[in-house]
Amino acid sequence: MNWAEQATQRLEQAGHRSGGSRRKVVELLAKERCAVTALEIDRRLESVGRATVYRTLEQLEKLHLIQRVQIGGDSAGYERVDAEAHHHHLVCEACGLLSPFSSKDLEEAIEAVSHQTDFTVAAHDVVLRGTCPSCSSRDA
């Protein structure tokens, strides 16, 4: 079962009716691997109102179907939570380039911490900041 189907199913289980606008937002998110901002979704889905975009994102986030990723400055990005595509982000402080990466060791360390705390950990999010190759060479 792919992410879109899973999302649809869990939304239904959570007691939501199926509306066309929410479905469009889910479909858009299903197509994107990495982070998209709320306003970008709003822009790309002309027929869908801003309020609906934010509402849908909120519902999906509550169900841990998407995750807010706290990259760069101004606005938050959202991306689907998908075990197969789990990853984190490298952000270039100079040009804003967003580059995904993943690491088994890192996941294990996080897993270990999660069990050590008295919190029930549901999600995590790692951001590395620095300078991308292009910007590095440009400075040098």
Place this chain on the structure above:
Amino acid sequence: MNWAEQATQRLEQAGHRSGGSRRKVVELLAKERCAVTALEIDRRLESVGRATVYRTLEQLEKLHLIQRVQIGGDSAGYERVDAEAHHHHLVCEACGLLSPFSSKDLEEAIEAVSHQTDFTVAAHDVVLRGTCPSCSSRDA
């Protein structure tokens, strides 16, 4: 040399003059271990203008003397970067409680990833989200 002294020194090296308002912001940040929002600083320092608070935060962040931590929803938090007090955050999704933690294994895994990428990594930031003990028991 403590953080405040270091910050003052590096600001000077970066070509900044020393103004009273910026000093107040630096002093406030020096006192706080964990994240403070820009507006909280603005509120606590009545004599300092909002613009100055944001400007100072921007300068300090650029010098990696503070780090923006992307906790909860609406506003960003800032905290000093201090090798001795380096830590990450657990956020309760129910009540917003922010709890710091640190882990040597986690740092090592991040260190390893940093070297594997072609980015020059200057900083990192890990957020675990979940439910704190109080909220867990309240639900149960």
Place this chain on the structure above:
DNA sequence: GCCAGATTTGAGAATAAGTCTCATTATCTG
């Protein structure tokens, strides 16, 4: 100590992201 020139600062206007309201439309249940 005082001046010139450059930086810092505060107040408030201006933006931009995100939230809320409410009348309308669409879904679901029976």
Place this chain on the structure above:
DNA sequence: CAGATAATGAGACTTATTCTCAAATCTGGC
């Protein structure tokens, strides 16, 4: 199909952050 309820869009509204600009403050050279 009808009623009850959830979903939706438009746009007003709130809140965080940025910008503008004139006044205050610094610093180095006299």
